[in-house]
Amino acid sequence: MVFCRTIDERIWALNRQGKVPIAASSQGHEAAQLGSLLAAEKDGDCFLFPYYRDLALKFAAGLTAEQVMRSFMGKVGDPYSNGRQFPLQGADLPRKIIQISNVVAAGLTQSVGYAMACRMRGESTVALVYFGDGASSQGETHEAMNFAGLSYSSS
Numbered sequence: 001m002v003f004c005r006t007i008d009e010r011i012w013a014l015n016r017q018g019k020v021p022i023a024a025s026s027q028g029h030e031a032a033q034l035g036s037l038l039a040a041e042k043d044g045d046c047f048l049f050p051y052y053r054d055l056a057l058k059f060a061a062g063l064t065a066e067q068v069m070r071s072f073m074g075k076v077g078d079p080y081s082n083g084r085q086f087p088l089q090g091a092d093l094p095r096k097i098i099q100i101s102n103v104v105a106a107g108l109t110q111s112v113g114y115a116m117a118c119r120m121r122g123e124s125t126v127a128l129v130y131f132g133d134g135a136s137s138q139g140e141t142h143e144a145m146n147f148a149g150l151s152y153s154s155s
Contacts, residue, residue: 001030004056007065011072020072022087024102026055033057033130040126047096047114049107049129054099057130058088061095105135108144115148 008026015023026033033056040046050057055068063079071078071087080090086102098110111129118125135141 001034001056003065004030004059007059007068008055011069014073021074023072024052024087026053029053030056034060036128037061040128044124044126045096046126046128047118048098049111049114049127050097050099051104051107051130051132051135052086052089052099052102053132054130055088058095058097061092061097063088063095105131105138105140105144107131108135108141109147112144112148 005027011020011023012025014020033050033054037046037048037057037060048057048061058068059065067077067079068088070076070083071080074083074087076082078084078087080088080092089099089102091098091100098114099107100110101107107129108131111127115125115127118127129144131141
């Protein structure tokens with residue numbers, strides 16, 4: 001958590017210097033991200049659907065500080081887009097991460113669909129989805145939770 005906070009603070013400082021065009025802080029989110037991931041990994045396989053403030057989660061999944069900094073600075077070597085998109089967004093299948101958008105609540109329906117597919121295949125994979133408080137008022141959040149409830153009760 002200290003490592004993540006240190007990198008996050010550096011990203012903010014570089015943003016204020018004009019060297020990082022987009023900075024979305026994860027400060028205050030680190031413990032929830034790491035605690036949930038450690039709990040899920042303890043009981044088996046998991047697949048992550050983070051959102052744009054999940055820096056600690058991505059470090060825990062295996063990204064290096066250099067990869068993170070390259071992504072935030074829009075440099076070649078960004079593991080997701082080679083510096084051409086919003087920082088740290090994209091599919092990272094080797095690390096079991098899908099983050100396709102910085103749109104609020106976008107990962108919720110995808111995570112429920114993935115979890116349902118795992119269940120249909122008989123896998124014990126846990127799908128973890130992360131979102132901020134602003135997502136709780138989005139229609140997609142309610143749709144995802146309704147779908148999760150329906151698919152759970154039908155089996």
